[in-house]
Amino acid sequence: MSFTDQRSERIIAHLTGAGYARIEPPILQPASIFFDSGEDLRAQLYLTSDLSGADYCLRPEYTIPVLSAYLATASAGARAAFSYCGPVFRFRPGQDSEFTQAGIENFGRPDLEAADAEILAIALDAAAAVVRNSTPASRLSVRIGDAGLFSRLLEALELTPQWRRRIARGHSQGKSLDVITSLGLNGTDHSGVLGVLEGADKQGARALVEDLLSIAGIAPAGGRTPGEIADRFLEQAALKAGSGLSPEKRAVIEQFLRVEGDPYQASAQLRALARDAKLDLAAILDSFDTRLGLIAGQGLDAAKLRFSASFTRNLDYYTGFVFEAYEQGRGGQAAVGGGRYDQLPQALGAKTPIPAIGAAIWIDRLSQNGGEP
Amino acid sequence: MSLPGQAPPLVLAIPSKGRLQENAAAFFARAGLDIAKGGGARDYRGTLAGMDTVEIAFLSAADIVTQLAAGHVHLGVTGEDLIRETIADAEARIELLAPLGFGHAHVVVAVPRAWIDVKTMADLEDVAAAFRARRGERMRVATKYVHLTRRFFAERHVSDYRIVESLGATEGAPAAGKAELVVDITTTGATLAANALKILDDGSILRSQANLVASLRADWSPGQRELARIILSRIAAEEEARTTREVSALLSRFADSLAAEAKAAFSARLRFHSSDGRLTLNCPKEKAAPLADWLIAQGAAHVCVAAQDYVFSAANPLYERLIARLPKL
Numbered sequence: 144m145s146f147t148d149q150r151s152e153r154i155i156a157h158l159t160g161a162g163y164a165r166i167e168p169p170i171l172q173p174a175s176i177f178f179d180s181g182e183d184l185r186a187q188l189y190l191t192s193d194l195s196g197a198d199y200c201l202r203p204e205y206t207i208p209v210l211s212a213y214l215a216t217a218s219a220g221a222r223a224a225f226s227y228c229g230p231v232f233r234f235r236p237g238q239d240s241e242f243t244q245a246g247i248e249n250f251g252r253p254d255l256e257a258a259d260a261e262i263l264a265i266a267l268d269a270a271a272a273v274v275r276n277s278t279p280a281s282r283l284s285v286r287i288g289d290a291g292l293f294s295r296l297l298e299a300l301e302l303t304p305q306w307r308r309r310i311a312r313g314h315s316q317g318k319s320l321d322v323i324t325s326l327g328l329n330g331t332d333h334s335g336v337l338g339v340l341e342g343a344d345k346q347g348a349r350a351l352v353e354d355l356l357s358i359a360g361i362a363p364a365g366g367r368t369p370g371e372i373a374d375r376f377l378e379q380a381a382l383k384a385g386s387g388l389s390p391e392k393r394a395v396i397e398q399f400l401r402v403e404g405d406p407y408q409a410s411a412q413l414r415a416l417a418r419d420a421k422l423d424l425a426a427i428l429d430s431f432d433t434r435l436g437l438i439a440g441q442g443l444d445a446a447k448l449r450f451s452a453s454f455t456r457n458l459d460y461y462t463g464f465v466f467e468a469y470e471q472g473r474g475g476q477a478a479v480g481g482g483r484y485d486q487l488p489q490a491l492g493a494k495t496p497i498p499a500i501g502a503a504i505w506i507d508r509l510s511q512n513g514g515e516p
Numbered sequence: 517m518s519l520p521g522q523a524p525p526l527v528l529a530i531p532s533k534g535r536l537q538e539n540a541a542a543f544f545a546r547a548g549l550d551i552a553k554g555g556g557a558r559d560y561r562g563t564l565a566g567m568d569t570v571e572i573a574f575l576s577a578a579d580i581v582t583q584l585a586a587g588h589v590h591l592g593v594t595g596e597d598l599i600r601e602t603i604a605d606a607e608a609r610i611e612l613l614a615p616l617g618f619g620h621a622h623v624v625v626a627v628p629r630a631w632i633d634v635k636t637m638a639d640l641e642d643v644a645a646a647f648r649a650r651r652g653e654r655m656r657v658a659t660k661y662v663h664l665t666r667r668f669f670a671e672r673h674v675s676d677y678r679i680v681e682s683l684g685a686t687e688g689a690p691a692a693g694k695a696e697l698v699v700d701i702t703t704t705g706a707t708l709a710a711n712a713l714k715i716l717d718d719g720s721i722l723r724s725q726a727n728l729v730a731s732l733r734a735d736w737s738p739g740q741r742e743l744a745r746i747i748l749s750r751i752a753a754e755e756e757a758r759t760t761r762e763v764s765a766l767l768s769r770f771a772d773s774l775a776a777e778a779k780a781a782f783s784a785r786l787r788f789h790s791s792d793g794r795l796t797l798n799c800p801k802e803k804a805a806p807l808a809d810w811l812i813a814q815g816a817a818h819v820c821v822a823a824q825d826y827v828f829s830a831a832n833p834l835y836e837r838l839i840a841r842l843p844k845l
Contacts, residue, residue, distance in 0.1 A: 179654065181675055182666050236604060305646075312645055316673045352632070361630045361712065366655070366696035367647065375633050375646065459675075490652070 150273040150506050151228045154245045157269040158226035163247045166225040168208035174198040176207055179490065187233040189240070201232035206501055207491070209248050214493055222251040245269065248501035250488070256434040258500050259464040262481055264441035266502035267468060270479050273509055274470070283468040283479070287406065288454030290482070291463040292427055296399055299422040300392045305378040310396065315458040320397055324388060337380040348373035395420045399452050406435055406450035413452070434464060460484055464500070470510060478508040524735065525571040526743040529583055529592035532560065532574035536726060539618040540593045547754040548826070549747065570743055578602070585609045587733030590740060591747070597621050597701065597724035601661050611730045611841045613748070613834050614755065619726030621701040623661055625719030628690055628697070629712045636717050637672040644676040654678040658689035659699035661721070668721045687711040730838050738845060748834040756827040761804040765816035768793040774814065782807040798827070
């Protein structure tokens with residue numbers, strides 16, 4: 144039995160012991176279910192096809208297959224908790240393409256903060272279980288964040304949807320607010336059209352775009368309607384007029400993104416920031432504090448977690464609590480990572496919203512000594 | 517196919533059909549290297565007239581890329597677009613020795629002309645995000661250049677898209693409703709325009725042409741290196757001749773300072789200046805006329821500009837580039 148096998152056994156025993164039933168989706172998965180995760184993941188897939196031409200891939204991760212399997216059952220929408228441990232396959236130049244991933248997924252729990260705290264505690268305990276004679280607090284440094292908090296801030300600032308989208312997207316791309324705002328009109332100057340459209344309504348804008356196309360003899364085509372093009376001109380006209388992101392609002396966002404450290408202190412700082420800026424963040428900060436209490440209730444030292452307001456992992460995917468854990472002294476990549484992804488179930492076909500949170504443990508990134516007897 | 521005891525051949529891969537083959541054959545012929553197709557069933561193999569130990573492999577342009585990457589052929593003629601698309605670690609596996617001046621292909625991002633609000637990749641990033649937010653689906657990009665597209669889009673932070681692989685008539689995909697935009701090759705842009713598509717201002721991914729490419733993974737014995745040296749010196753001599761002109765005049769005084777000025781202004785190199793005033797310079801083809809004007813201004817009565825067949829030099833830049841990348845023997 145190899146190191147990884149022993150460690151896998153230990154982790155899976157821990158996860159099933161915590162009440163997360165083991166599920167092992169097939170290694171061979173229909174490739175198309177991963178295509179909507181973006182070209183970054185798609186570029187890492189090991190693809191194959193059968194005689195009928197259907198495309199398959201070796202599973203590159205577990206969350207989508209586990210969630211799909213759950214959604215295909217009659218109990219979709221009901222509370223369910225799953226664990227898994229096995230090989231995943233990704234093309235990564237210079238690294239092993241097959242590696243072991245363990246993890247848990249928890250669906251359908253309405254008590255969001257309790258589920259957040261539970262997932263964090265179980266994932267850290269399981270990771271610690273393979274590192275002998277240690278506890279998570281002593282061996283793992285943990286970073287937490289809240290993607291929902293950032294989204295809520297942008298909402299409370301009453302920014303136009305295009306500014307919200309632009310800032311959230313720019314933040315995901317690791318751009319500073321300076322860069323995001325200096326992009327201005329995305330480099331293209333249509334000041335003539337935009338000037339005409341300033342203050343125009345949707346119908347007027349649409350009529351103008353249709354006229355422009357017909358004057359130029361261009362048939363509207365290619366997936367975007369004249370209405371969509373008109374909407375974008377209107378958005379740009381609004382951005383050009385500077386509506387939305389005032390220097391004050393910008394300063395608030397910058398202040399927000401700088402908050403980090405002890406999560407209790409961070410919470411107090413965020414409340415002060417909300418009060419000064421007259422923003423209603425009460426509900427989400429209450430939820431933040433509740434979660435902290437429940438994390439402490441799980442036996443973790445919540446004050447030792449490092450909160451960072453700018454830490455949101457992938458905003459396209461995560462919608463709330465997020466975390467990553469690194470083994471101290473091993474630097475580099477996170478050995479544990481997880482978070483809440485409440486939008487994915489509906490993207491994969493669920494009829495109603497289903498709360499979803501999960502965590503992954505990359506066993507190969509944990510130190511080897513835990514495998515020894 | 518070497519026999520036991522025979523020196524291993526140098527394998528040169530040439531496109532097996534179409535304009536690329538004609539152009540490649542013409543290119544080698546200009547360099548005095550005549551490619552002869554083998555007879556009978558083995559006509560996918562050929563020889564180089566007068567060089568027994570060189571073997572010609574006739575392959576498709578795409579196969580040439582994989583064979584170069586794997587080290588099964590030593591030298592090959594293929595498009596840079598295929599190299600960049602097919603070989604992930606191209607820098608480590610192959611060396612582009614020289615662009616050949618044919619097989620031009622410009623790989624570009626093109627969107628429907630009806631998208632009058634989209635001119636740049638930044639616009640596209642914005643529009644792609646809005647498209648996904650509105651429809652819950654990613655914008656589709658039809659292309660055969662899957663890797664080039666991913667790399668180019670990632671560098672420009674465009675992530676809300678999905679590639680639809682297209683192996684022919686890519687430019688028709690938007691009109692057919694199979695994609696919203698395309699990444700495709702164009703030479704004049706006419707085909708794109710005919711399909712109501714326009715190229716983004718900063719949507720140029722790669723300006724490609726046929727290249728003479730060396731494999732770094734192939735076996736390079738001393739004998740094979742010597743064969744490469746001979747072939748590359750002929751190619752270099754022809755290339756030097758094709759891209760430069762010999763400029764001669766009668767000018768009794770041509771001080772070192774003037775030579776330096778000619779070099780700085782016209783990239784001209786002094787070949788020869790005899791005591792009776794005969795002066796010969798060599799310069800890039802497009803600089804020949806301005807150099808002639810300048811020589812007349814310096815006092816020359818006549819200036820002759822001549823095209824040359826070959827310019828052999830002691831230095832062989834193509835071979836030096838290859839040898840610099842190969843392990844020392």
